[in-house]
Structure formats: C-alpha cells, structure tokens
C-alpha cells in the first residue's frame with residue numbers, strides 16, 4: 001500500500017477505536033477490544049492491509065490480541081467506559097508535556113487536565129513532547145515532578161506504545177523546561 005493509504009486507514013482506526021465506534025456499528029468491549037472482521041467489512045479493507053497499518057503506524061497506536069481477531073488502540077480514548085486495565089507503574093523522575101502558550105495560564109492555575117481524553121498524556125522524552133506541542137503551534141515544554149506526585153499518592157500507567165498516563169497533574173508539580 002502507498003503511505004497515504006496507510007495514513008488514511010490509520011486515521012479511521014484511531015477515530016473508531018478511540019472515539020466513535022458506533023459510527024460504523026462497532027462495539028468495543030470493556031477493555032477496548034473491537035472485532036477485526038467488522039472493521040474489515042466496514043472500512044472495506046483486507047486483513048493484510050489492516051496488519052500493514054498496525055505494523056507501520058508511526059506511533060504504534062494499535063495492537064492485536066493473541067488470536068488476531070480483536071484489535072484495540074493503545075491509548076488516547078475519549079470513551080469513558082473503556083478501561084485498558086494497565087498496571088500502575090513507576091515512571092522516570094521527570095516526565096514532559098508539550099503544549100502551547102495560550103493554554104499556560106489555565107494549566108498553571110488548574111493543572112494538566114485530560115480534557116476530552118481519559119488521561120493526561122506525558123512522555124519520557126523532550127523530543128516527543130515537542131512533537132505533541134507542535135500540533136498546536138510553537139511548543140512549550142512542561143516538566144512534571146513525578147516523585148512529588150507519587151509521594152502524594154498519585155499514580156501513573158504506561159501504554160504499550162510508551163505514553164505515560166495519569167488522571168491529573170496539579171500545577172505545583174509543573175515547571176517550565
């Protein structure tokens with residue numbers, strides 16, 4: 001498949017597996033898994049094409065189950081009922097979040113909120129945070145003091161594609177990089 005087709009299919013997968021499964025008559029189970037056959041028929045693609053999209057996705061956004069009959073998104077869901085059941089994990093001492101200037105006042109008073117997603121998304125690399133922030137303009141990188149958060153009882157999970165997730169980062173754990 002050419003790259004553009006891989007990207008187009010991946011965008012549809014991202015949308016249906018994280019935000020709007022019902023738009024194509026798909027159901028996600030409580031752990032976010034969807035039936036591969038239904039996706040193939042609704043998106044008019046072959047299993048080989050789907051497998052290529054999963055393998056080539058630049059952020060490894062999707063995963064098959066062992067039987068390869070189910071697929072789910074590794075992170076980024078807005079659907080409240082989906083629980084990926086990721087274990088609580090100790091992160092590196094510092095994590096990063098890329099954002100833009102216009103959100104800073106609000107973030108510094110209210111902390112980082114999940115907004116429309118289930119979790120706040122953080123990364124262990126400055127480079128990734130820069131890419132995430134650049135989606136919205138000139139990136140501003142915030143450092144998250146994870147040690148302080150853990151001491152105060154907050155928890156982290158890491159998705160299988162390496163995105164760190166948490167419920168809320170109060171502003172006292174945030175500083176500008």
Ligand code: HQG
Pocket residue numbers: 059061076098099100103106107110111112113114115116117120121132133136163
């Ligand atoms: C901001 C992409 C005002 C936050 C990326 C961000 C990532 C606040 C935006 C993943 C705020 C939410 C997630 C507050 C947070 N006041 N603004 N209190 N708290 N914000 O897209 O982290 O391609 O939901 O800074 O690569 O940008 O989808 O989060 O700018 O990994 O796989 O509100 O999405 O991955 O935006 O990106 P998002 P994000 P995928």
